[in-house]
Each structure stands twice: as C-alpha cells, then as structure tokens.
Amino acid sequence: MLREMKTFNLGWLLFAAVLLISALPFSQASRSKQHKVKTGVFRSPQFVLGPGSVANKLFSNIDFPKGHIALKSFDAEVVDESGNPIPLYDTYLHHWLVLKFYVRKGLENQDISKLNNSDYISGRNSGICQDGALDQFFGLGSETRRTKTRIPDPYGIEIGNPTKIPSGFVETWGLNVHAIDTRGVEDRTGCTECRCNLYNVTKEEDGTPLSPNYDGGLSCCYDGTKCRLKDGFIGIERNLYLQYTVKWIDMNSLIVPVNIYIFDVSDTWKKSRNSTGINSEHNCQVEYQVESCRATGSANDKCIDAKSVSLEMPFGGYLVYGVAHQHAGGTGSALYGKDGRSLCSSIPIYGTGEEAGNENGYIVGMSTCYPKPGTKKISKGETLILESNYSSIKQHTGVMGLFYILVAETLA
Ligand SMILES: *[C@@H]1O[C@H](CO)[C@@H](O)[C@H](O)[C@H]1NC(C)=O
Ligand SMILES: *[C@@H]1O[C@H](CO)[C@@H](O)[C@H](O)[C@H]1NC(C)=O
Ligand SMILES: *[C@@H]1O[C@H](CO)[C@@H](O)[C@H](O)[C@H]1NC(C)=O
Ligand SMILES: *[C@@H]1O[C@H](CO)[C@@H](O)[C@H](O)[C@H]1NC(C)=O
Numbered sequence: 001m002l003r004e005m006k007t008f009n010l011g012w013l014l015f016a017a018v019l020l021i022s023a024l025p026f027s028q029a030s031r032s033k034q035h036k037v038k039t040g041v042f043r044s045p046q047f048v049l050g051p052g053s054v055a056n057k058l059f060s061n062i063d064f065p066k067g068h069i070a071l072k073s074f075d076a077e078v079v080d081e082s083g084n085p086i087p088l089y090d091t092y093l094h095h096w097l098v099l100k101f102y103v104r105k106g107l108e109n110q111d112i113s114k115l116n117n118s119d120y121i122s123g124r125n126s127g128i129c130q131d132g133a134l135d136q137f138f139g140l141g142s143e144t145r146r147t148k149t150r151i152p153d154p155y156g157i158e159i160g161n162p163t164k165i166p167s168g169f170v171e172t173w174g175l176n177v178h179a180i181d182t183r184g185v186e187d188r189t190g191c192t193e194c195r196c197n198l199y200n201v202t203k204e205e206d207g208t209p210l211s212p213n214y215d216g217g218l219s220c221c222y223d224g225t226k227c228r229l230k231d232g233f234i235g236i237e238r239n240l241y242l243q244y245t246v247k248w249i250d251m252n253s254l255i256v257p258v259n260i261y262i263f264d265v266s267d268t269w270k271k272s273r274n275s276t277g278i279n280s281e282h283n284c285q286v287e288y289q290v291e292s293c294r295a296t297g298s299a300n301d302k303c304i305d306a307k308s309v310s311l312e313m314p315f316g317g318y319l320v321y322g323v324a325h326q327h328a329g330g331t332g333s334a335l336y337g338k339d340g341r342s343l344c345s346s347i348p349i350y351g352t353g354e355e356a357g358n359e360n361g362y363i364v365g366m367s368t369c370y371p372k373p374g375t376k377k378i379s380k381g382e383t384l385i386l387e388s389n390y391s392s393i394k395q396h397t398g399v400m401g402l403f404y405i406l407v408a409e410t411l412a
Contacts, residue, residue, distance in 0.1 A: 154256050338382050
C-alpha cells in the first residue's frame with residue numbers, strides 16, 4: 001500500500017512538472033536547452049599500490065567529453081574497483097593534472113611520453129610559467145574532495161574548437177596522477193612530504209645526484225620509489241583509479257570563454273633583453289622547502305613562513321574564479337593587485353575526522369573566490385603579488401604555493 005501511494009505521488013509530481021515546463025515561455029525553454037549542462041563520470045586507467053609505494057603516471061588519451069564545448073567543472077577522487085572512496089591516510093593524493101595535447105592523427109592511442117617531439121604539441125594553459133611547468137587545465141591534490149571547481153555562468157573553458165586544432169592533429173587529454181600509499185609506513189607526514197631519507201633516495205629519477213640541501217620533494221618520490229614501512233608490516237596491493245566528474249555545455253554564443261593562468265610563489269623569474277625587446281623568463285620551481293623557525297633562528301610568536309613574489313601580467317581581464325594549492329602546514333594564500341587591493345584569498349580546510357573527505361590533519365579542501373562580475377579587474381602589464389604562508393613550527397619539504405585563476409577578457 002505504501003509503495004502504491006509513493007508511485008501515485010510521484011506520478012502527480014511528474015505531471016505537475018510537465019505542466020510547469022510546457023508553461024515556460026518559448027525563449028526561456030530554448031535558452032535552458034542551449035545551456036543544458038551535461039555530466040560525465042569517468043575513470044582513469046588502473047594504478048596499483050602496495051604499502052609504501054608510489055605511482056606517478058601519465059595516462060594518455062583519457063576518456064573526456066568530445067566536441068566543441070565549454071567545460072564547467074572538474075571534480076575527482078581516488079576510488080577502488082568497487083568505487084569506494086579511498087581516504088588520504090591510505091592513499092595520499094599528491095596531485096592530479098589534466099593536460100591538453102594535440103597529437104598527430106593516427107597516433108592518439110600511443111603513450112605521449114614515447115612520442116617524437118614532432119608528433120605532439122602541448123596545448124598548455126595561458127601561462128605564465130615556462131613551457132613544461134604547470135601546463136595543466138585542471139589540477140589539485142589532497143584537497144580535491146572539498147574544493148569547488150564550478151565555473152559560474154556565463155563563463156566556461158572553451159575546448160575542441162576545430163579552428164584552433166593544428167591541421168593533421170587531434171585534441172587529446174592526458175592525466176598525471178601522483179599517489180603515495182602510506183599504509184603501514186613509519187612516518188606518514190614524512191612520506192607525504194617526500195622526505196628523501198625515508199625513500200632512501202639520493203639521485204633523481206634520471207640519475208642526477210641530489211643536492212645535499214635537498215631534504216625532500218618530488219625528486220625523492222618518483223614513480224616506483226618506496227617509503228619506509230614499520231618493521232614487519234604486510235599489506236595487500238590495491239587496484240586504484242582516479243574517478244573524475246566533468247560538467248560541460250555545448251559551445252554557443254552566450255558562453256564567455258575564460259583563460260587559465262597558474263602562478264607559482266617559487267617562480268624565480270627575471271627580465272631579459274634581446275633583439276625583440278624585453279622578455280620575462282619564468283622559472284617556476286613548483287615546490288619549495290619551509291625551514292623550522294627554531295632552525296633558522298627566526299622564531300617569533302607566530303612561526304609563519306611568509307613567501308611572496310611579484311609577477312607582471314602579460315594579459316588583462318576580469319577575475320572569474322580563483323583558488324590556491326597548498327600542502328599540509330599551509331595557512332593561506334592570497335593574490336593582490338599593484339595597489340594592494342585583494343583579488344582573491346584562498347585558505348586551506350583541514351580535516352578533523354576519519355572519513356574520506358575529512359581526514360584529520362590533511363588539507364581536504366581550499367576555499368575559492370567567485371568575485372561579483374566585473375569587480376576584480378586586472379590590467380595588462382600590472383604587477384600582482386602572490387603570497388603563500390606556511391606554519392614553520394616544523395620543517396616542511398616539497399610544499400607548494402600555486403595560484404590558479406580564470407580570467408575573462410570581456411564581461412558578459
Ligand atoms: C620517431 O622518429 C624516429 C626517427 O625519425 C623514427 O625512427 C621512430 O619510429 C619515431 N617514433 C615514433 C614513435 O613515431
Ligand atoms: C638504500 O640504498 C642503498 C644504496 O642504493 C642500498 O645499499 C640500501 O640497501 C638501501 N636501503 C634500504 C633500506 O633499502
Ligand atoms: C627573445 O627572447 C624571447 C623569450 O625568451 C624568445 O621567445 C625570442 O625568440 C627571442 N628572440 C630572439 C630574436 O632571440
Ligand atoms: C602571511 O603572513 C604575513 C606575515 O605574518 C601576513 O602579513 C599576511 O597577511 C599573511 N598572508 C596570508 C595570505 O595569510
């Protein structure tokens with residue numbers, strides 16, 4: 001009886017909804033159709049992790065929405081074969097990056113890292129780091145479950161524009177996933193901070209000896225390395241996936257495209273002059289080290305490592321969205337205009353529990369900025385200041401201070 005009642009009610013609800021939709025004025029109905037947001041849930045190829053092990057994979061030609069479209073959001077998390085979310089204290093998600101590549105027709109199913117230089121072109125974001133550094137369209141780390149990636153209407157990231165794809169090439173998407181299995185390790189924080197001693201690593205992946213001042217970071221936790229386990233710990237290998245949810249709209253004239261810029265607080269850029277004029281040569285280090293305030297003798301009552309960089313903008317426009325990327329220990333990051341006005345500040349959200357998305361002590365989200373349209377204008381040539389703060393009560397290795405913004409050249 002109860003079930004029948006439910007069906008009955010649902011029937012009425014549907015009927016009422018149909019009435020409501022057919023009562024909408026035509027223009028509005030067609031507009032909402034034009035703006036119909038589509039959703040796709042995809043999974044990366046599998047990666048296998050046992051206790052202490054590291055996977056840093058670049059997957060080529062991943063499943064991705066096709067056609068001339070505008071991306072509206074990109075959310076991700078690590079899951080097992082049954083789709084169960086894996087908490088960060090089991091599998092620490094160091095980062096994932098979504099990269100665009102133009103690949104010569106016929107080679108799109110090949111492994112990008114094995115292609116000849118002439119057979120692919122990196123379709124990187126709008127800058128400003130040097131080529132090969134921070135080229136991604138989307139990318140986050142441990143904070144992925146609770147960081148908003150939604151791009152507000154009427155904006156979107158335009159992709160698949162046939163007039164922008166070099167002839168003879170196809171647009172494909174690559175996914176870099178860097179994950180560390182910290183089940184049974186001796187020092188969870190040390191493993192997630194990629195401390196070289198815990199990985200017993202003294203050389204980079206390509207064999208170059210590490211500088212003695214390098215205590216930890218990406219160079220010590222490359223694919224296939226292993227973080228030290230507690231004596232006698234035994235655990236099974238797991239098959240894992242990055243599951244990602246993409247939202248998009250078919251491209252249409254009402255969508256205002258946005259450009260992606262990623263800034264790095266460790267960008268040691270300089271100006272250089274050659275026959276074409278003055279150029280900015282960027283050198284984004286991507287990561288840096290925070291020394292403990294006791295070790296540096298800079299112990300004040302705050303013990304905050306405040307790092308900042310001034311960056312000249314080669315573009316202008318209106319800020320639509322902003323978010324920072326920091327690692328555990330981060331206390332906040334902000335972007336300021338030349339006159340000191342705040343453009344966006346992004347603060348870490350630390351987990352306080354056990355469940356996936358709220359793991360105690362991990363950064364499980366970053367706050368985001370959605371400025372009122374037109375209120376945050378960046379002028380071409382303006383020097384912005386990027387600030388990234390960390391607690392320096394303890395040393396932190398391999399930390400990051402990135403800032404990701406979306407900028408529209410015109411307002412809607
Ligand atoms: C790359 O180029 C070399 C020499 O031109 C060629 O022998 C090789 O087959 C190419 N590799 C791929 C994957 O296309
Ligand atoms: C650490 O690396 C050295 C040299 O590569 C090797 O001899 C040693 O056995 C390794 N130690 C452990 C615990 O893996
Ligand atoms: C001048 O430097 C810029 C940036 O480094 C470079 O792209 C350009 O090709 C250089 N021009 C000449 C003529 O060397
Ligand atoms: C960073 O720390 C400095 C010095 O304590 C402080 O003035 C600044 O407001 C902080 N910035 C952020 C974004 O937390």
